[in-house]
Amino acid sequence: MRYSLIKRTQFGPLDYIHQGWMKLTLGLSFVFLYAPLLILVIFSFNDSRRNIVWRGFTTKYYEKAWNNDGLIEAFANSLTIAFFSTIVSTILGAMVALLLWRFRFPLKGAYEGAMTLPIVIPEICMGVAMMAFFSRVGWPSGLVWPFNLSAITIAHISFSFPFVAVIVRARLANFNLELEEAAKDLGASEWQFFRDIMIPFMKPGLIAGALLAFTLSLDDFVITFFTSGPDTVTLPVKIYSMVRFSVTPEINAASTVLIAITLLLTTIALWLQNRTGQKLGH
Amino acid sequence: MLGVPPGIWLTVFFIIPLSLIWLFSFGDKQGLVDIELTWTMANYARAMDPLYLQIFLKSFWFAGITTLVCLLVAFPIAIAITFSPARIRPILLLLVILPFWTNLLIRTYALIAVLRTKGYVNFGLEYLWDGLNATLMFFGMDPSGLIGERFTPAPLLYNNFAVVFGLVYVHLPFMVLPLYASLDRMDRSYLEASLDLGATQFRTFLSITVPLAMPGIISGVIITFIPALGSFLTPDLLGGTDSQMIANVIERQFKSANDWPFGSALSFILMYITFFVLAARALFSRQGSAMEAS
Amino acid sequence: MNKFPPMMRRRSFLLGMGAAAAGLSIGPKGAFAMEDPTINFYNWDTYIGETTLEDFESLTGISVKLDLFADNDELFAKLKGGNPGYDLIVPTNDYTERMVEAGMLQKLDHGMIPNMANIDQAFLDPLHDPGRQYSMPYMWGTIGIGYRKSAVDGVPDSWKWLYDSDKYSGKVALLADGQTIIQMGLKYMGEALNESDPAKIKMVEEMVIRQKPHIKAFADDNGQDLLAAGDVDLAMEWNGDILQLMDEDDDIGYAVPKEGGLLWEDSLCIPAGAPHPMNAHKLINYILDAEAGALIADYIQYATPNAAAKALMDSSYTGNPGIFPPPEVIEKLEVSVYKGEEYQRLIDEALTRIQAA
Numbered sequence: 001m002r003y004s005l006i007k008r009t010q011f012g013p014l015d016y017i018h019q020g021w022m023k024l025t026l027g028l029s030f031v032f033l034y035a036p037l038l039i040l041v042i043f044s045f046n047d048s049r050r051n052i053v054w055r056g057f058t059t060k061y062y063e064k065a066w067n068n069d070g071l072i073e074a075f076a077n078s079l080t081i082a083f084f085s086t087i088v089s090t091i092l093g094a095m096v097a098l099l100l101w102r103f104r105f106p107l108k109g110a111y112e113g114a115m116t117l118p119i120v121i122p123e124i125c126m127g128v129a130m131m132a133f134f135s136r137v138g139w140p141s142g143l144v145w146p147f148n149l150s151a152i153t154i155a156h157i158s159f160s161f162p163f164v165a166v167i168v169r170a171r172l173a174n175f176n177l178e179l180e181e182a183a184k185d186l187g188a189s190e191w192q193f194f195r196d197i198m199i200p201f202m203k204p205g206l207i208a209g210a211l212l213a214f215t216l217s218l219d220d221f222v223i224t225f226f227t228s229g230p231d232t233v234t235l236p237v238k239i240y241s242m243v244r245f246s247v248t249p250e251i252n253a254a255s256t257v258l259i260a261i262t263l264l265l266t267t268i269a270l271w272l273q274n275r276t277g278q279k280l281g282h
Numbered sequence: 283m284l285g286v287p288p289g290i291w292l293t294v295f296f297i298i299p300l301s302l303i304w305l306f307s308f309g310d311k312q313g314l315v316d317i318e319l320t321w322t323m324a325n326y327a328r329a330m331d332p333l334y335l336q337i338f339l340k341s342f343w344f345a346g347i348t349t350l351v352c353l354l355v356a357f358p359i360a361i362a363i364t365f366s367p368a369r370i371r372p373i374l375l376l377l378v379i380l381p382f383w384t385n386l387l388i389r390t391y392a393l394i395a396v397l398r399t400k401g402y403v404n405f406g407l408e409y410l411w412d413g414l415n416a417t418l419m420f421f422g423m424d425p426s427g428l429i430g431e432r433f434t435p436a437p438l439l440y441n442n443f444a445v446v447f448g449l450v451y452v453h454l455p456f457m458v459l460p461l462y463a464s465l466d467r468m469d470r471s472y473l474e475a476s477l478d479l480g481a482t483q484f485r486t487f488l489s490i491t492v493p494l495a496m497p498g499i500i501s502g503v504i505i506t507f508i509p510a511l512g513s514f515l516t517p518d519l520l521g522g523t524d525s526q527m528i529a530n531v532i533e534r535q536f537k538s539a540n541d542w543p544f545g546s547a548l549s550f551i552l553m554y555i556t557f558f559v560l561a562a563r564a565l566f567s568r569q570g571s572a573m574e575a576s
Numbered sequence: 577m578n579k580f581p582p583m584m585r586r587r588s589f590l591l592g593m594g595a596a597a598a599g600l601s602i603g604p605k606g607a608f609a610m611e612d613p614t615i616n617f618y619n620w621d622t623y624i625g626e627t628t629l630e631d632f633e634s635l636t637g638i639s640v641k642l643d644l645f646a647d648n649d650e651l652f653a654k655l656k657g658g659n660p661g662y663d664l665i666v667p668t669n670d671y672t673e674r675m676v677e678a679g680m681l682q683k684l685d686h687g688m689i690p691n692m693a694n695i696d697q698a699f700l701d702p703l704h705d706p707g708r709q710y711s712m713p714y715m716w717g718t719i720g721i722g723y724r725k726s727a728v729d730g731v732p733d734s735w736k737w738l739y740d741s742d743k744y745s746g747k748v749a750l751l752a753d754g755q756t757i758i759q760m761g762l763k764y765m766g767e768a769l770n771e772s773d774p775a776k777i778k779m780v781e782e783m784v785i786r787q788k789p790h791i792k793a794f795a796d797d798n799g800q801d802l803l804a805a806g807d808v809d810l811a812m813e814w815n816g817d818i819l820q821l822m823d824e825d826d827d828i829g830y831a832v833p834k835e836g837g838l839l840w841e842d843s844l845c846i847p848a849g850a851p852h853p854m855n856a857h858k859l860i861n862y863i864l865d866a867e868a869g870a871l872i873a874d875y876i877q878y879a880t881p882n883a884a885a886k887a888l889m890d891s892s893y894t895g896n897p898g899i900f901p902p903p904e905v906i907e908k909l910e911v912s913v914y915k916g917e918e919y920q921r922l923i924d925e926a927l928t929r930i931q932a933a
Contacts, residue, residue, distance in 0.1 A: 025358040026374075032355075032451070033381045036392035039402065040384075043395070049824065053804075070642060092288045099284040111285065113557070118296055119505060120556045122512035124533050125303055125549035128542065132306075133299030135658040158296045161288065166501045170460045173497035174467040204466055208375075208459045215382045215455070221515070226653075229660030230616035230643050236385050241644035242621050244797055247391045255388045262383050266376050314678035314917065315656055333925075337932055399807045437746075439807065440793040518752075518796060523788050526931035537649035538754065539924035540656075540917065 037259065044252035061249040062257070071254055074238035080146050081234060082217040085156035089213040092157070093164025094206060098198070100165070101172040118159045119166070127226035130155045134227060152227050152234065156217045163216060164209035171205030307546035317543055325547035334531070334548070338555070341527040344442075344517075345510040348449040352457040352506050353499065355450065360461035360498075361491070364468070378458050386452060390519050393448055397438040397520075404435040444520040445527075449510050456509065457502040464498025465491075500563070508556055528552060613638045615855040618645055618662040620842075623715075625872035632862050638855050647753075647797065655680050659849035663856040669841045672711050673704040673914035681710045681845045688857040691864035694884035702841065703913055711843035712860050713881035715873075718839060718901060718909060719756065720832040722800060722818035727809040733831045735764035737810055738791075739783055745790040747809040749802050752794035754927030756838070757784060759912060760812065763835045769910035772919045781926040785933045794931070803828060816878045819898050823877075830898045836908030841881070 047058040065071055096115055100108070118126070134151050143150070179201075183193045199206075221236040228237055242251055307325055309317040328334075363374045381389065396402050411433045438444060472494065476486040492499070514529035528548065535545025613636075617629070621644045625631075629640040643662070645651045648671040654660065655675070667675060675681050686692060689712065699713045723732050727747070738748055739761055750757055759769050761780035771777070784791075792808050795801075799811035800821045811818075818830040844863065846856045862868055869885030879899045880886055886894060894900060901909070 022358060022362050026362045029355060029359050030377060033378070033454070035402070036389060036396050036451075037381055037384060039395050040388065040392040049820075092291060095284050096288045099288075103284075105285075111289070113560075114292060114297065115288070116504075116560060117292075117300070117553075119508050120553050120560070121300070122529050122532055122549050122552055123509075124512075124514065124529060124536055125546065125553075126300070128536050128545070129299035129303045131657045132302045133295075136302065154295050157291070161291075163505060165288075166505055167460050167463055170497045170501040171463045171467065174464060174494075201467075205463050208463050211379055212455070212459055215379060218383055219386050221386065225650075226657075230618070230641055230662055233643055236387065238644070239385050239387055241646050243387055243391060244621070244646035247388075247801070251388060255384050259380075259384060262380060266380070270372055270376070311917065314674065315680075333929060333932055337928070340932075398805050400805055522793055523791050524931060524933070526928070530931075531928055534754075534924055534927070537647075537653050539920050540649075540652065541921060541924070 040252050041256045041259070044249050044256045046249050046252075049248055061253040064250050065254040065257070068250065068254075070233070071235075071238060071250075074233045074235045075254075075258070077149060077232060078218055078235040081149050081153050081156060082214050084146070084149075084153050085160055085217040086210050086214045088153075088157045089160035089164050089217075090206060090210045092161040093209055093213070094168050094202065096161070096165035097168035097172055097202075097205075101169055101175075115162050115165060118162045123159075123220075123222040126155075126159060127223040130158075130223060131226040148231050152224055152232055155223050155227050156220060159220075159223060160213040160216050164206075164213050167209040167212060168202055168205040171202060171208075175201060303546045304550060306543050307550050309543045309546075311541060311543055314540070325544045326551070328544060329547050329551055334528075337526060337528050337531060338552070341511055341529070344445060344449065344527060345507050347446050348453060348510045349457075349503055349507040351446065351450045352453055353503065356454060356457035356461055356502065359458050360465050360495075363458075363462055364465040375462065379455050382455050386515065387519075389451070390448060390516065393451060394439060394520065397444060397447070399435045399437075399439070401438070403438055407436060408433045439520060440522040442522065442525055444522075445517045445525045448516040448520040449513060452513070452516060453506045453510055456506045460498045460501040460505065461495060462498075464495050464501075468494045504560070504563075511556065512552065611852050611854050613855070614641060615639075615663045615852050615859055616641050616643065616661055617859065618643050618651065618665045620644065620666060621646075623666070623842075623876055623878075625868070625875045628863070628868060628872055631868065631871075632859060635862070636855075636858055638858065640859065655847055659847045661851055662847055663850040663852045664859055665845050665847055666714055666842050667845060669702065669704040669843065670912045670914045672843045672845060675845070675847075676705065676710050677914065680848055682848050682850065682853065683709050684712065684846065684860070685857060688854075689861045689864065691861045691866075694864050694866055694869070694882050696881050696883040696886075699841070699881040703911060704841075705843070711845045712864060714842045714844050714863070715876070715878035716839065716841040716881055717815045717878050717899075718832050718905075719751075719760065719812065719814055719837050720818075720830055722803050722811045722813045722821065723829050723831065724803060724806070724809045725827050725829050731829065731831050732810055733834050735760055735833045735835050735837075738812055739764050739787055741787075742790050744810055746792055748791050749793050749795045749799045749808040749811040750784075750791060751799065751812050752796045754923045755912070756812070757794075757930070758923055758926060760837060763833070763837055763910075766835070769836075769838060770913050770915060772915045772922070774922055777922055777926055781930055784930050788930070788933060815898055816876065819877050819896075822898070832901055832905050832909070834908070836905075836910065839906070839909035839911050841911070 048055040866884035869882040873880040
């Protein structure tokens, strides 16, 4: 950003975003990502059971989705699971990344290998493994909310935190080790160094990792399918059983509401972040 | 100390469940429900049939192409995000991830609506075709010889192209996120130095940006390739009559074929192969860094 | 959901009647007070009357929790690791048989299902569950060809157009289920539906591989969507799925091929380990009630085995050949039976080879 200070009027060579081809690539990528969703939103207002031909405008499928208790409950379950799973996976993933980056210890290769297992394994195999495991150990079912979701949450954490570890580690690989020496020279304790230097440095990696963990959990169908019971249906499982026969506008309506909520929440989050950023003084 | 909680978690909630499946793969199916552990190798022997090896190869091919396309698409996105003003950076990052908070199945069906014979891509193509047709007519040329008598919709669905397209669509953020994470921390003075010394943008990209982003590229490739290799919903929904991937076969073993021992064996072979690739990668990069050090 | 205008008017009338009649047949409230007033019903999507479960709840005070499964294999896989808490499930006949074999179902107490008297005699002693010890019939139907009238010559009433012809090349979808592909192919070749001779299964496999260049897709139970969107003109599908589409699109037809095909029945069963078996019996009995059954059949448009319910329906339902095929067609249909695990493996390997070829 030094460039924008020095050369106020013209764009520096590193301001790739202002170059035509870069804008074009970015634009095309967003069309690629958003065109299907746009069509989904449009068809949520379609007055037909199917998503194929436009038969007029209606909002009745929103009403229908709203009155579908099963769908609402599944959504609440999904969010609860994603919330807990993201917190635990981010912490566990960061611990693994720090450990592997910083220390040498016996059997490090084996430890590292084991940590990549959940990424490597086919989802369906892990789903069946989880189902077999929870039924063998007699994991209690029918507990009160949110503990009835514990089995699914545990399964989600198990496949999410290695992904967080990979991302945070990629971030750590760029760490300038001299910073640590400098900090130690200046008399910083291990904890101070960790809190004041490592955490801020890891932050983008942690955020990216947490986002990925949240996405993985919210989107997971296969593993959840095998670990869910009548009280613990999540949104993907619910949707899967509904779309297998035909995608109805009801599902599109529910997804549109979801997209709207996500947009709203993220906008608020960004606004808050900007505000605190400004307060801290720029 | 740091490694203990994740280690315990992984052991109890992953290694132990997985060991059950590992034991299944040496088991013998008894009737409908029971599996008897006989340490038989029959399941692995069956998996060595050329039929299954061919499907393994095909899955690698699909996942490989997907990863390559993802890398090519994700790199410009990641660079654009990295070099955009700090103010809009989180917004762009979120825009990349937002679609992925919509369920995979819904996104896949939305993709079907776009790609189908009477979908929007084909409507667009037809519109262009009509325009071209009218232009040619205007210049007194006979369009039928050049672009055909009638518009024929492009077959965008139910074939291998659709599978790769769908896989790229689904796995793109897996590539963008780690690339961004490593590019963001890149020391820009290297780039400035390179450009100041007269290197072209392209040369700078190849010799500075790519090597500096290597950890991100490797993570991205790993976390894209591996899930892509194990996908079964995408080939199931978008694929044609020959788009079967190994995970489809595995899924059937756990469902319709009801042959858990064989399904477990196939899963473990898939895991062993992936591990082999990862180990080779690790060995390769260790040699690379040893050379740099000397 | 579905709109069936002529019947809409009858629905409210039926509803009142149904509630009254069902009240009588269900017996005094609170007879089984030891169970919680809930039940977990695991069913296919859009496969119950619009208000059936609410009516049942207001009648008995038992609240129904509906959970959906997408296919029989899913149902089987889910219950295989132990029943996670379902009370009432709806497997198709050969899976009912398979689940009985695996000890996954519990015997029904016929004393608690007085409405069993409403069931058509023909359904009381089926091959898959002699004496109806484990299951009650829910709905039945066929598998046939859904087609787009304007794109097809006449009525495509032969499996030939799907299995052995390039006439509709690239405009044909088969179901993705291996067993269905093989069984319909066997019928086309003049064999018995339940033929398990590996040589004959191999013959079908080779025929399908030859036909593959002309097949657009193996559809996962969404052939009707492919048909509706114009991606294909002929699709192998369950009759109910095509009937629902015909209601929206006049250009769609349904035919059961002259070589014959599959006759299936979905049954109401209580899985072993169900936490609320008493409530499940009550719900089964309610579904078999004449008026409640008529409301369900009216809404989902599948053929009901409930003779008393059928008697309440008008001719647009009972006279619909897509729902109730004429006797000469039924004669050629066969019921699929469970043929052991070795057969499952044969079918799966055939499907793998077909898709890999």
